[in-house]
Amino acid sequence: MTARLMQGNEAVGWGALAAGCRFYAGYPITPSTEIAEMLSRELPKLGGKFIQMEDEIASLAACIGASVGGLKALTATSGPGFSLMQEHIGYAAMVEVPCVIVDVQRLGPSTGQPTSPSQGDVMQARWGAHGDHPIIALSPTSVRQAFDLTVQAFNFSEQYRTPVILLLDEVIAHMREKVELPAPDAVRVVDREITRVPSEWYLPYGDALSDVPPMASFGMGYRYHVTGLFHDPAGYPTQRLDEIGPWIERVFRKIERNLADIVLVEEDGTDAANTIVVAYGATARSAQHAVKLARGQRAKVGLVTLLTIWPFAEEVIERVAHMARRIVVPEMNLGQLALEVERIAGRRKVVRVNRANGEMVTPMMILEAIEGK
Amino acid sequence: MKHKDRDKRTEIRLAGEGGQGMILAGIILAEAAAIYDGKNAVQTQSYGPEARGGTSKSEVVISEEAIDYPKVISADILVATSQEACDKYTGLMARGGLLIVDKDQVGRVLVHQAVRAPISRLAAEVVGQPITANVVALGVLVGLSGVVSREAIEKAVLARAPRGTEEINRAALAVGFAEAARIAGG
Secondary structure: OOOEEEEHHHHHHHHHHHHOEEEEEEOOOOOOHHHHHHHHHHOHHHOOEEEEOOOHHHHHHHHHHHHHOOOEEEEEEEHHHHHHHHHHHHHHHHHOOOEEEEEEEEEOOOOOEEEEEOOOOHHHHHHOOOOOOOOEEEOOOOHHHHHHHHHHHHHHHHHHOOEEEEEEEHHHHHOEEEEOOOOHHHOOOOOOOEOOOOHHHOOOOOOOOOOOOOEOOOOOOOOOOOOOOOEOOOOOEOOOHHHHHHHHHHHHHHHHOOHHHHOOEEEEOOOOOOEEEEEOOHHHHHHHHHHHHHHHOOOOEEEEEEOEEEOOOHHHHHHHHHHOOEEEEEEOOOOOHHHHHHHHHOHHHEEEEEOOOOOOOOHHHHHHHHOOO | OOOOOOOOEEEEEEEEEOOOOHHHHHHHHHHHHHHHOOOEEEEEEEEOOOOOOOEEEEEEEEEOOOOOOOOOOOEEEEEEOOHHHHHHHHHHEEEEEEEEEEOOOOOOOOOOOOEEEOHHHHHHHHHOOHHHHHHHHHHHHHHHHOOOOHHHHHHHHHHHOOOOOHHHHHHHHHHHHHHHHHHHOO
8 A cells, every 4th residue: 555644543444444344333423433434435345334323332232243243343432432332341241252442532521522632531441341351452652553453453352252442532533644554465363263163062151272262153053142141151141159250260361361462562762761651542642752852851761652551561560660760651631541550650659741621741741740840 | 941853843733713624724735745745744633513613723743754743832834714713823833933824814913924815815816716715825835835845735735626626726726826926025
């Protein structure tokens, strides 16, 4: 592909198609709507299905159904719709159905400011659905990364049979940047493992040697039960403690044993720094500029960019906190991921830089925190 | 303290009322820089929930190098096509920056060195299509600043022009260039 000026939302759509997504169900909402517009145009060309649903609850339900039917499925929304989707994010985690949910964060709560950016849904992405469940959430910092991390989100969801959340913010979603997308055959695509045992032996939640049981798509001739109740290896409801406990342990284990694969972090100059900036999403772009200016003043400052927000990059933060005197955490909220950094690094080391009025955190705000002003 | 690498990035802000086409003008300018001049460019926007009215702004950062912070820090160029936009953003310009206002829309300018061009009148009376005011503005902007090449802006305008409107858009750009030449000639 040649270089193009492309919007982040459009790159998400192309990323989904490159990852093999062939189903989209959603309800349009600013600032995510361009994803739906783009896929409504492009999916049918590839034999895929696009459905505009009656609301966000039904949207994710349709995606889960499509995924059980064997398709890679995507939905996209913003804060108000993301709140409605929480019920089915929990359901997808419980029934271990791969799907990708894009949340383009806008200023909230409630209707808030639909056209203004925010990073206010970080904790909702982790804890919005009730009950203990693992989750993967990724957050791109550029248009190109919006493409790459969409592919990655599908790959993780297929590999670990889990819902994956892609957290954009309005800046990354609506920003146009010069990008050159990779050729389709240069994109690494992971497909879910499909069972090889005959249908009479198939256990949808139990026949795995790994922690991720192979799937059988509806329509393949395998009969099994899918329920949000705790279920036994065959998928039927259970109240047995020796089935419920191991289920919870397994679904956490399938993520925790693979943190090295899942936790994507970029580090820049962290090995010799006494101040570290930890940033994600559009705010990482402000941080890059601030770090460049600070280094011009000979400050020893490093930058950690979190591409994976959840699970949290505990190991990396622990390592850099060991060396650094100060950790600066800029966010377009009043302090959400800073809570996690503080949990690992201790509150005394962490300097929060917050802005929640619909404007980006500026490089100057971060620079002042680096300089200890 | 230097707030940005002034030598390395050029920041342009186009601001007016929703519906005037300022966001599209920003996209076209960014495409001219990124696709046809081969530089890096980032375009962002902010606007209200209304389809028309309200302030609307489009920001473009152009650089030979990779662009980190995507928003304008202090605009090197401001194009203001409404009084409100002019009042709001003039004070946020870089020192020595270029301020271009549509003099039919903006009566009061707080600085002396502003360029006052009759952008919307030229679009309505010379081009014959008021809707082309944003393209006239691009012609004035590029003609005076050279922030992208004339070839690049023309290609970018034509690539975005709906079929059948190529000639009127080409004419609008030429009117903008001519106005820039008239202003530069004093």
